Amino acid sequence: MSTQPQNTDAALSSEFGGDPTETVTPLSKDNTFHLLQNERRRMALAYLNEQTGTVEMRDVAEQVAAWENDTTVQQLHSDERQRVYIALYQTHLPKLDDEGVIEYNQSRGLIETTPHVADLCEYIDIPQLAAEADADTTAPVETDSSTAPLGDYEFEWSDYYLGLSGLSTLTLLASSAGLIPASIIPQFAIVVLVVTAFALSAAGQAVMARIA
Structure with a gap:
């Protein structure tokens, strides 16, 4: 065959x-x-x-x-x-x-x-x-979803998430150590704010990716 x-x-x-x-x-x-x-x-x-x-x-x-x-x-x-x-x-x-x-x-x-x-x-x-x-x-140009010009600095989503993670960690540590009184901002509210910040950031990146 x-x-x-x-x-x-x-x-x-x-x-x-x-x-x-x-x-x-x-x-x-x-x-x-x-x-x-x-x-x-x-x-x-x-x-x-x-x-x-x-x-x-x-x-x-x-x-x-x-x-x-x-x-x-x-x-x-x-x-x-x-x-x-x-x-x-x-x-x-x-x-x-x-x-x-x-x-x-x-x-x-x-x-x-x-x-x-x-x-x-x-x-x-x-x-x-x-x-x-x-x-x-100096003419405006279309940017990628992963980067966006900001003056002489080229914005990177990876840098943004790294900064957001650091800020969130410091805030949670400060709350746990009592530096942020629970009577002013409960720790649960801080956790909700952190989760919301990451969710909104991810949604914003997804929208930029669709537009690009």
Whole structure:
């Protein structure tokens, strides 16, 4: 009995949960403009447009981080790499997947492109991307859910949660030591306030991720 060769399209369909033979629906102008608003998405698209076959998500993150920091992948610092990785993982690649631009297997970190990638790249000035990444500008830009500019400091959610945790711990310790009289603020009320602060922070981050 002869063995039939594996169907490559079928294998990709099984891997990414899509049908490679289905007709690709053109993106609307609104979706096109929204997807191209963010510089990291433009860089990710530019990189993906130069690749063939299945692409490792980590490779995309490293190249985008290198462009942003005007350096090479080999010279990237871990924090530079991690900042971009988190933003792509949590926000930008899922959005491109939702819009049908890519097929993104988030759990395995694998990406398969669709013809939409080339279509979107027609609107991107590829040679200008690296220059934009390190150019100073006063024009308002869209920010990622993981970071937001604050003067000369780039806000990080990880720093925020670390600070909130420290403040909450100090407050609870002060209450336990009697430095905050229970007659003024009961310890139970402090616990409720701490839990509420974390819940509202998580909700705010989730909303920013959806908007980005």
